[in-house]
Amino acid sequence: MVPRSSLIAAGRPMTSQSDPDFPASFLWGASTSSYQIEGAAREDGRGPSIWDTRCLMKDRVANGDTGDVACDHYHRYPEDIALMTRLGLKAYRFSVAWPRLLPEGRGQANEKGLDFYDRLIDGLLEAGIEPWLCLYHWDLPQALDDRGGWTVRDSAGWFADYAALAASRYGDRVKRWATFNEFGVFTMFGYAIDWGAPGITDRQAHLQAIHHVNLAHGDGVAVLRSLVRGASIGAVHNVQLVVPESETPENRAAAALLDEHWNLAFPEPQLRGHYPPLTAEAIAPYVQAGDMARIRQPLDWFGLNHYGPIFAKADPAMTWGYAWGAAPPDMPSTDIGWTIHPDAFRDTLTMLTRRYGLPIYVTENGCGGKDAPGPDGKVADPGRVAFLDAYVRSMQEAMAQGADVRGYFVWSLLDNFEWGAGYGNRFGIVYVDFATQRRIPKSSADWFAALVRAGRLP
Numbered sequence: 001m002v003p004r005s006s007l008i009a010a011g012r013p014m015t016s017q018s019d020p021d022f023p024a025s026f027l028w029g030a031s032t033s034s035y036q037i038e039g040a041a042r043e044d045g046r047g048p049s050i051w052d053t054r055c056l057m058k059d060r061v062a063n064g065d066t067g068d069v070a071c072d073h074y075h076r077y078p079e080d081i082a083l084m085t086r087l088g089l090k091a092y093r094f095s096v097a098w099p100r101l102l103p104e105g106r107g108q109a110n111e112k113g114l115d116f117y118d119r120l121i122d123g124l125l126e127a128g129i130e131p132w133l134c135l136y137h138w139d140l141p142q143a144l145d146d147r148g149g150w151t152v153r154d155s156a157g158w159f160a161d162y163a164a165l166a167a168s169r170y171g172d173r174v175k176r177w178a179t180f181n182e183f184g185v186f187t188m189f190g191y192a193i194d195w196g197a198p199g200i201t202d203r204q205a206h207l208q209a210i211h212h213v214n215l216a217h218g219d220g221v222a223v224l225r226s227l228v229r230g231a232s233i234g235a236v237h238n239v240q241l242v243v244p245e246s247e248t249p250e251n252r253a254a255a256a257l258l259d260e261h262w263n264l265a266f267p268e269p270q271l272r273g274h275y276p277p278l279t280a281e282a283i284a285p286y287v288q289a290g291d292m293a294r295i296r297q298p299l300d301w302f303g304l305n306h307y308g309p310i311f312a313k314a315d316p317a318m319t320w321g322y323a324w325g326a327a328p329p330d331m332p333s334t335d336i337g338w339t340i341h342p343d344a345f346r347d348t349l350t351m352l353t354r355r356y357g358l359p360i361y362v363t364e365n366g367c368g369g370k371d372a373p374g375p376d377g378k379v380a381d382p383g384r385v386a387f388l389d390a391y392v393r394s395m396q397e398a399m400a401q402g403a404d405v406r407g408y409f410v411w412s413l414l415d416n417f418e419w420g421a422g423y424g425n426r427f428g429i430v431y432v433d434f435a436t437q438r439r440i441p442k443s444s445a446d447w448f449a450a451l452v453r454a455g456r457l458p
């Protein structure tokens with residue numbers, strides 16, 4: 001958490017005059033996730049996930065949108081790999097849908113689901129694109145949620161068994177593994193604030209979910225380490241500045257707790273062996289002897305997902321007394337209202353290098369918009385180009401200041417199902433016409449391809 005007063009010069013133009021080249025080894029890629037792009041929700045034996053369930057609930061997802069078809073990537077993945085080739089991407093981060101591999105979450109594996117990722121991985125390798133496999137991007141099998149999901153301690157074992165299945169099937173070809181995507185986001189929105197699946201709002205459930213997901217991560221890392229020869233293992237964390245909406249003692253307290261739940265409750269135990277102070281006290285009843293050692297496993301890299309700063313305010317009606325506050329009116333924002341603050345990105349990168357000392361891969365960064373094709377059929381997105389340019393420049397500044405950044409994955413390759421916002425918020429550098437499934441690279445895709453090709457800002 002930072003005091004609001006230190007959040008200065010928001011969105012000012014970058015001062016760096018020179019654009020040095022990125023190292024040749026710098027890894028440029030794009031990220032997606034299973035539920036957001038695959039579709040084929042009831043095909044080839046896939047079981048339902050908690051997001052399928054949420055999409056059927058009233059008023060949880062804009063326009064009643066669902067991930068049933070999404071980008072139809074399940075069928076169109078060869079076309080999507082061809083797009084990546086055209087962009088010159090060196091790496092692709094995707095997630096595996098747990099309910100596609102294990103329709104009931106545990107027990108009998110689904111061969112057709114396993115086959116799909118075989119085809120995808122083989123296609124990527126043939127195209128010379130390194131697969132980065134993330135095991136969990138929020139689509140918990142519904143059958144496991146029916147047993148209590150992340151609130152029950154057994155969930156760590158369920159996850160470890162699923163990790164073992166994926167590792168033994170794909171570990172011969174996939175070397176880059178991530179356990180979870182954005183621990184802080186899906187546990188908060190799933191168990192404290194009703195913005196994600198399963199949509200519980202309960203302090204105890206939230207604390208249990210935090211601790212059991214940490215255990216699942218630790219057990220998952222141990223399994224990957226033992227089953228995948230030459231594995232390079234990390235986890236993907238959301239880390240963003242949390243700022244009080246205004247400097248009152250109540251808002252400051254709200255921001256401090258939100259900051260712990262959002263930014264610290266996972267990397268701190270995973271990498272430093274303890275919970276942050278406010279969380280440590282509350283979570284103690286769920287922590288058993290040996291747990292902290294189980295959670296803290298050696299890792300090879302830190303995955304950072306970063307967007308803009310968050311403003312927090314006190315709200316006694318909420319589960320933990322914190323809520324999302326408003327950004328200052330003069331703070332730049334994207335077309336969908338997310339804050340823009342490239343300097344905060346730079347400072348987050350340098351802070352993470354100092355604090356955790358691991359090589360960093362930026363596993364998500366990007367800009368949501370309301371893009372649409374022009375009369376010429378092209379999709380111009382100058383706002384996204386400006387956003388990406390400013391953020392990549394800030395990353396370069398951070399590297400010049402000593403941040404150990406090894407790669408950058410743009411969110412996202414394709415417009416996709418953006419959770420509660422449905423298909424209305426477009427994050428792709430490639431436009432998707434959801435009626436026809438036609439893909440149209442936006443001007444940001446050309447810009448990104450030029451960056452990747454030259455290894456310097458266009």
Ligand code: FCB
Pocket residue numbers: 033036181182185305364411418419427
């Ligand atoms: C992140 C999620 C990703 C996407 C982007 C916009 O929080 O990891 O799935 O929704 O935000």
